[in-house]
Amino acid sequence: MKGALHMKIGGINFVTEKEKGYTVALKKVNKEKDILEISIDITMKEKAVPKEVTVAWDLDCIDMQSIWNPLCGALRNIQPAWRPNILESRVGSGAPIHSLISASGKNRGLICVSDVKTPLTISTGVEEETSLIKCRVTFFTIPVNAIDTYSAKLRIDLRNIPFYDAIYDAEKWWSIDGGYKSAKVPECAKVPLYSTWYSYHQKFTSDELLEQFKIAKEYGMDTVIVDDGWQTGDNNRGYAFCGDWEVYAPKVPDMKKFVDETHKLDMKYIMWYSIPFVGKHSKAFEEFKDMFLDDPTKDWCCLDPRFKKVREFLKDKYVNAAKEWGLDGFKLDFIDSMRLTEYSHFNEPGMDCQSLEDGIEKLLKSIMQELKKINKDIAIEFRHKYVGPVMKKYGNMLRVYDCPNDIMKNRLGVIDLRLIAGTTAIHSDMLMWNKDDTVENAARQIINILFSVPQISVDLKKMNEDHLDMIKFYLDFWKENRDTILNGKVIPYNPEACYSKAAVVTDKCEIVCAYSSNSYKLKTNPDKLVLINATGRKEMYLDSEVSTGIHKYEILDCMGNLIRRGEIEVDVGVYKLYVPDSGMVVFSK
Structure with a gap:
């Protein structure tokens, strides 16, 4: 009562x-x-x-x-x-x-x-x-x-x-x-990367991926994530074969060699693991059948981290992989799937805590501590929804939830995470698009997540030259402006409209991405101002509240081709600017 x-x-x-x-x-x-x-x-x-x-x-x-x-x-x-x-x-x-x-x-x-x-x-x-x-x-x-x-x-x-x-x-x-401060972010988490998930799902070999990585490096990607598939010959998705985390040799005959060959390309290597899932076809399923959070009759189940044996098993898997293969990081998936259900146990022998949340934190803390002993710059990626203050202590990359080809959800996720993540590196969901789409529409995928670390996941071998030129241009632009993008203050507009535009600002630079609103109110006098047009229209409006003097400007299309160059004197007032669809205008002093 x-x-x-x-x-x-x-x-x-x-x-x-x-x-x-x-x-x-x-x-x-x-x-x-x-x-x-x-x-x-x-x-x-x-x-x-x-x-x-x-x-x-x-x-x-x-x-x-x-x-x-x-x-x-x-x-x-x-x-x-x-x-x-x-x-x-x-x-x-x-x-x-x-x-x-x-x-x-x-x-x-x-x-x-x-x-x-x-x-x-x-x-x-x-x-x-x-x-x-x-x-x-x-x-x-x-x-x-x-x-x-x-x-x-x-x-x-x-x-x-x-x-x-x-x-x-x-x-x-x-x-x-x-005391919930962000973990140190390694360099490999602050560069554009290539992910195998949308482009390959589980169907790949190490030789195929190395050819893809060579192209990715050429077009601006410096880290790779090898996602689900390396541990199983089953390509039907699902997680019924997860749990043992042993390399499936027909796909990857020699994992250490595969990682070494990736390093020779001057790229860092991050590996995917599903933290909690143990499939019915794994050896681990029988060993841990009394330590699941959910229905043990399913094809795959969630391990319960309240059991010390579970935590030690998972931690040892990652530690051994980091040592044996020389991994630079881990993509640790599905932490949010750890939930109490009607099948969950309480007060069982082997449990050293009854709170699931305590068990999760004990697990993540031990993983981060042990991996840092091996590599102080280890990268740990977590994913939306597990993105709160506790998570940023143990993960240094937070990624938007899966949203293939969905620019709005990706944009929302990026900006929402930037607002609460402190200094943790925010990553987009992996980007993919139809190879036959226009280059302007493909560019919108990148523009909508520009204020995060881009993750690209298209088959680069199938992209036409325009698409490749666009990727190269925008990733080069991102790298050139990385300090502003990652360390500047994100200012989003119209949250009720899923953010009509957003800016990232420092004392010297302002970069604006226009999504549905094609106007920007200038209130300061930065050394550099970039207006990027993802609205689908061919004009933008600069509404200046200050006189900023004479500026050089360049108008570029989405492949980096120069459309126009000149000078403009900006006084108080509204200026109509021609900016190509998915292109930009760059003002400098």
């Missing part, structure tokens, strides 16, 4: 829903204007796996037009309270942050929780009778270890600032107050 506690803090009425025998104390702990930081302290009568506790409050739905959170995807509209926007957060998925945004892109209420490990949800929805946004944070939504006390902080940011600045500040709050 749940009770309720009512109190008013900072002008907001809070209601706490809790079990009998639970004591919940809320207290304001900061003095910043328009930011309410509340300590939440929960005490239980006895030590046990905690039941759900909810902290709820209302906000007036005034000048609120959309929502944002790390997992919202394209669903950014405000939902009704009876079917609210719900964000799930735990170690293995998401992050505890949710934002309400105005039509002008201003923050109207950012909700953030300091505890980035404990399973919880944040939800918002509008109540029809009152036009109030019903806000709720519910803790312990998935079973955790037995406890008798719990503490966390709730941050409610109501400042009238750009929505992205409120998110950036929340990320700093996690990093500084919580």
